[in-house]
Amino acid sequence: MAELIARPDSARQRIIVALDVADEEQLVGLVNKLLGQVGFVKIGKELFTALGPKAVELVINSGLKVFLDLKYHDIPNTVAGAVQAAARLGVDMLTVHASGGSSMLRAATAAAQESQKKPAIIAVTVLTSLSDPDLVDLGIKGSPEEVVQRLAGLALESGVDGLVNSPREVARLRSRFGKKPLLITPGVRPAGSAADDQTRIATPQRAVADGADYLVIGRPITKAADPAEAVARIVAEMESS
Numbered sequence: 001m002a003e004l005i006a007r008p009d010s011a012r013q014r015i016i017v018a019l020d021v022a023d024e025e026q027l028v029g030l031v032n033k034l035l036g037q038v039g040f041v042k043i044g045k046e047l048f049t050a051l052g053p054k055a056v057e058l059v060i061n062s063g064l065k066v067f068l069d070l071k072y073h074d075i076p077n078t079v080a081g082a083v084q085a086a087a088r089l090g091v092d093m094l095t096v097h098a099s100g101g102s103s104m105l106r107a108a109t110a111a112a113q114e115s116q117k118k119p120a121i122i123a124v125t126v127l128t129s130l131s132d133p134d135l136v137d138l139g140i141k142g143s144p145e146e147v148v149q150r151l152a153g154l155a156l157e158s159g160v161d162g163l164v165n166s167p168r169e170v171a172r173l174r175s176r177f178g179k180k181p182l183l184i185t186p187g188v189r190p191a192g193s194a195a196d197d198q199t200r201i202a203t204p205q206r207a208v209a210d211g212a213d214y215l216v217i218g219r220p221i222t223k224a225a226d227p228a229e230a231v232a233r234i235v236a237e238m239e240s241s
Ligand code: C5P
Pocket: 018, 020, 042, 044, 127, 128, 129, 164, 166, 186, 187, 188, 196, 198, 216, 217, 218, 219, 220
């Protein structure tokens, strides 16, 4: 399959800023501060539910690229339609749940291929909020780590372009699946910054050394007094490796 999205070619381009805000004023404020600092932002359920496609249009019109993190999980036909609609909005990457199964994942990748602007399809394996007892309650066999590996294999065999994974998993996924899949890692915290509610954290330097292509970073940038300066510090940390 042709490469849908270029690999980041600089430390700055590796950063995806999570825009977890729910109103237009905050969104515009952050976009203005991030322009020229990073290439990508993530629009998730909070912002998309609050502002809808307008949030995506506003970001794309500013010149930033969008990682649309709505984690589609539905019957194949519905997911294919959602992927086509997201492609028409002009997003560069979007997420689906690997647990939607092979038919759903193939429908998503086929819909992306058929679109004029082909977004990369990124699969979420196991939500990091789920623990061993949660998986038992759900009737899912194996530890979270085992289920991540199983679902990652299923998703890549079904044609997805990449995976969202915790910093804890990235080295193993990279060594198992090689260079091809895009690996996108949240839970990244610059050295010395607040962990917030993240538990399995890694520094940007460590995540990249382990094989991550993109790092999703929210509050350390969006809540900083000077987001551009926060980005510059993270870039310097990555480049010091
Ligand atoms: O502010 P912070 O850097 O923690 O934001 C990280 C972003 O990545 C949030 O949008 C969060 O929902 C998302 N995310 C995560 N952990 C996962 C998957 C997604 O923190 N396992």
